[in-house]
Amino acid sequence: MINHTQNQQQSSPAADAAKRLGKKQLKKLLKKGAKIAVQILKKLILALIKTVVGWVLALGSPVLLVIAGIGVALLIVYIIISMAFSLFPEILSDDELAERERYISIANEYDIPFELLIAGVQIQGSLSDYNDAQLQEIASKLQPHSTYKNITLHSESYSVRCVNGNCTDSSVSKSSKEVPVVDYTEKWDRIVHYDYEIEYGAWNRTNSYSETKCTQNKDGSEICNETSGYTMSRDESYAQIPTETLDYTKFETAFQSPPFNYSTDDLYAVEVFYALTDNWIEYKEWKNGTVSVPGSGSGSGSYDGTVIPGSSIPSEFFKVYMAAQAKYGVDWYYLAAIHFVETRFSTIDPMVSYVGAEGHTQFMPCTWHGWGYPGCKGTIGYVNIPEKDKYKPATVKRYNGYGVDGNNNGIVSPWEIEDAIFATANNLANNGYSKDVDKAIYAYNHSQTYIKKVKEYAKKFKDEASYTNNATPNSLGFVQATTGRISSRFENRTLGGSTAFHLGLDIANAHGTPIRAVASGTVRSTNNSCPQIGGLGNTCGGGWGNYIIITHNINGQVYETVYAHLSSLNVKKGQVIQQSAVIGGMGTSGSSTGVHLHLELHKGIRKSGAAAAETALNPELYVPI
Structure with a gap:
């Protein structure tokens, strides 16, 4: 982390590079082609409004001082160079x-x-400052890396x-073979885990x-005797099912290493x-632990209505669970389950384990304050934190701990229930709760038995609760999917010339x-x-991009919605979803010309x-818009 006092006195790589660019480069670029300059300026205005202004406002005063030192003109130079090298x-x-x-x-x-390589190099210096070997070293740290596993595929056959x-048929003989497949792939901005659906094909x-x-x-x-015969056989095949989790660890590793640091x-x-190159990145949201929540959504497939907890949940804690769910997208019943499993709803005295975990949800000091804290590496998570650092927001921020000041009292303590529950939600969200x-x-406790116990209590607490849906269905049984x-419409249209x-x-x-x-x-x-x-014509997801298909049964009639x-997605295949649950966020993946939801309704x-x-219905005639 940056020392903010030093930040006000020393220049950053961005500031140093900008000074080297100066007015000469700006003048040179603006001279090249009036028509292209108009295109750049249009994009420049949009970029300043949508990206740069929001980014600057979010950084805080120390960085604002650096930006002010660079000057608006030099910032524009940067933007134009990024756009020129990628778009023009x-x-x-x-x-x-x-x-x-x-x-x-x-x-x-x-x-x-x-574009990522150019963006990363640009804030340090000019693109020609780095030779091929240096760029290849950076790129090698960003490149995808896959880990493999074996799956077993079976074959069956019999003769007639x-x-x-x-x-007459013979008995069925079976054989199997091991096939190597990708388990997961680490990319520069995400980890893709792969599940595999295995099923037999038709008999041949x-x-x-x-x-x-x-x-x-x-x-x-x-x-005369006529003898004939044949062999019937079938083989198992697999379909790959990817699940993505945003993870910028490789991105950090590459650019926080020499020569950039x-x-x-x-x-x-x-x-x-x-972002100025028309690409998308969510590093800041990932770093702050907020990327898993689409829009202002609440939880991965969570119920969007009034929830009344069962008698097992102490009423004084329920509002804290709900507040943490709203902020981090972690379902309240899992937070309650962890709270119960760890300390029986804070009734265990003392709330300190034999290995040094402490507080309402049992955090180790290094997990709470950050594993970068001196002495933490190589331990099981316990070091003696001196009073000058203990439970201080600055300590947690500096060492990237999971501790959260949930009640905004200036103290980050596992002994305060709001802080403990919010930190638990923060921990789960950062470890991919929305996806797995x-x-x-498992990342919270590293025990399969613990997973089983937490899930058992989560189900118990969820099932005991009663629910009142705030969104009233129309006479056909449907509620609104989104706003906008x-x-x-559901009609003939011309797109891309067809x-x-x-x-x-x-x-x-x-x-x-949402x-x-x-x-x-x-x-x-x-x-x-x-x-x-x-983009238009993109074939990913069959043109739908990222999508969800849900099967419904309303008064005995089966419907499906797309x-x-x-x-983003908050749900998984096979998951039971309640009406009005937040299932994902609006986007522009696949064959798309802008951010929107494509909603389909089918009878059957x-x-x-x-x-x-043959099955498609006009959504406007059934679903509130």
Whole structure:
């Protein structure tokens, strides 16, 4: 972390580089082509409004001083250079084009975005300051890395033998083989875990034969026997199901290593310049532990109404669980379960374990204050924190601990119930709760038995509670999916030069706007493997990008709804969802020209391909808009 006192006296890499650029570079770029300059200025204004201003306001006063020192003109120089090298190469000189191609070549070699490499280098100095070996070293730390595992695929076969039309089957023989598959892939901005659905294919007939043998009787007549047969076989195949969790560990490792040695604030600057190239990055949200919550959403598939806890939950704690759920997207019943398993709702006295975990939800001092705290590395998490550092917000911030000042009293203490519950939610959210509950709970205690116990109590507390839905369904049983303007209706439309019938309703609003289930049901299918930013013709997710399909049963009638082009998902395949649950955030993944929800409604199970038109209903006639 940056020492803020020093920050006011010393220049940052961004400031030093900006001074070297000066007015000469700005004048040179603005001279190149009036038409392109207009395009850049349009994007520049939008970038300043949507990205830079929000970023600057969020950084705080120490960094604002640095920005002020650079000056607005030099900030604009930076923005124009980022845009020129990524979006407008036609304005570059031959030498600059060669520099750009060098970065593209190295980025392609290591399968990373060249814009990221340029954004990372730019705040340190000019692009020509680094040779190929240095850039390759950086790129190698950003490149994807996959870990593999084996899955077992089975095969079955049996033979059929027929004599004069009378057939008999042999017993079924089975075999198996081990197949290597990707377990997970670490990318520069995310970790992709892969599950595999394995199922048998259809039976196939092979090795068919047929022959007729005749023998002659003594009287000269013939007796003929027709023998035929074949083999029936089938094989198991697998489908890969990816689940993504945003994780910028590789991003940090690459740019916080030599030759850059960037601070967190420097990485926020890299984020801004990467965003200016029409790419998406959520490093700041990930760093602050807020990325798992779409928009202002509440919990991964959590109930969006009034919840009345059962008698097992002490009433004084329930409001704290709900407040933590709203902030971190971790379901209240899991927070209650951890609180109960750890300290029986704070009734164990003393609330200190034999290894040194303390407080309402039993945090080790190093986990609470941060594993970067001196002496923590190499321990099980216990060091003696002196009073000058203990429970201080500055300590937790400096060493990236999980402690949270939940009641805003200036103390970050595991002995204060608000701080403890909020810190527990913070811990789970940062360890991928929105994608994999078991993984997040395991990171909390590192025990499979602990996971089982917490999930048992979470289910008990959830089932004991009563629920009153604040969103009243219409006469057909549906509630509103989201808010926004209708950008495309259930009708013929022309897009990209071709006309086709649009099977859904498009509702446009801001990135991350909460998407809700229009009725209770079960998640039949999801996709969460697409980049958040798509484009017209993008085929990821079959063109839907990131999507959810939910099967409903309303008064005996089966319906299915499709929610497509999402920025984030809060649910998994097979999960039971209650009406009005926040299931994801609005986005522009897949084949999309802007942020919106593509909502489809089908009577019965949605058919695939062109047959989907047979079941499609006009959502406007059924779902409140």
